[in-house]
Amino acid sequence: MKKILVTGADGFIGSHLTEHLVLQGYDVRAFVLYNSFSSWGWLDQCAPDTKDNFDVFAGDIRDPNGVRKATEGCDIVLHLASLIAIPYSYHSPDTYVDTNVRGTLNVVQAAKDLGVEKVVHTSTSEVYGTACYVPIDEAHPLQGQSPYSATKIGADQIAISFYNAFDTPVSIIRPFNTYGPRQSARAVIPTIITQIANGACKLKLGALHPTRDFNFVKDTVRGFEAIMKAEKSIGEVINIGSNFEVSIGDTVQLIADAMGTEVEIETDEVRLRPEKSEVDRLWACNAKAKELTGWEPEYGGDEGMKRGLAETAEWFTNPENLSMYKADRYNI
Secondary structure, three states, rough: OOOEEEEEEOOOHHHHHHHHHOOOEEEEEEOOOOOOOOOOHHHHHHOOOHHHOEEEEEOOOHHHHHHHHHOOOOEEEOOOOOOHHHHHHOHHHHHHHHHHHHHHHHHHHHHHOOOOEEEEEOOOOOOOOOOOOOEEOOOOOOOOOHHHHHHHHHHHHHHHHHHHHHOEEEEEEEEEEOOOOOOOOOOOOHHHHHHHHHOOEEEEEOOOOOOOOOOEEEHHHHHHHHHHHHHHOOOOEEOOOOOOOOHHHHHHHHHHOOOOOOEEEEEEEHHOOOHHOOOOEEOOOHHHHHHHHOOOOOHHHHHHHHHHHHHHHHHHHHHHHHOOOOOOOOOO
């Protein structure tokens, strides 16, 4: 099987992807952010049948020498390492440029020089901004409505430029709003679940009117593998989304129903984005993913989302997992 480097393997999606690839029989190298605690992030919590079956490279995606060293001997790079919290990008945009743009440059430069067979670079639906039309296909205009989304647009362009300029085999996966076990409480679904699980009847939330296309993490992970394996994906940008639009307000009700409770909502001003920075509507067209890779969501539509939310709530309400979250404070 191929040797696969997963950058950002210590994060929410990256840890699930690492586990999935190991279980599929791939030889996996997990690139995690170096720290003095020897923490591998969420990989420290992975299942026993996978924990000892991948090797770990601790480094920093901003360091070109470390990225090159990690890439040596790998056939494929799945590049997920990124800063993703939108509120944090408002007051620390420099770090987003360094991590998201320069980090991506380091990955594709190493891949080009070392002759890697394929790079799958991770984009985000946030690059589309508020929908000009729906469902959003890959030809939709790009709009930088936050420093985060602006740096992801830059990272995407760096990645695809290496395909255009040097024939580096790059594919871009563009997941819509992924949710599931292990997600940071800065995201809305874990914010709702952890507040309810800690006994809150009045939830502190931001805007309720925006709509999102929520994608369960198992579907996102399957999307990575499908794009990685599909020859037709090279040089392409591919949406991974459920093709199901739901508002934040309706999502609150779905979660409350799944957890068997009733809640009230209190608007917390600090959680509101600046007016022109809020992305009001996201709804994915996933036809291209099906056409080029055969991928389809298994958790799509209303019923699929209910199943995904039930699995997510079950994980978060486990006391051992819930204890790792600070539900009483706003996480940026």
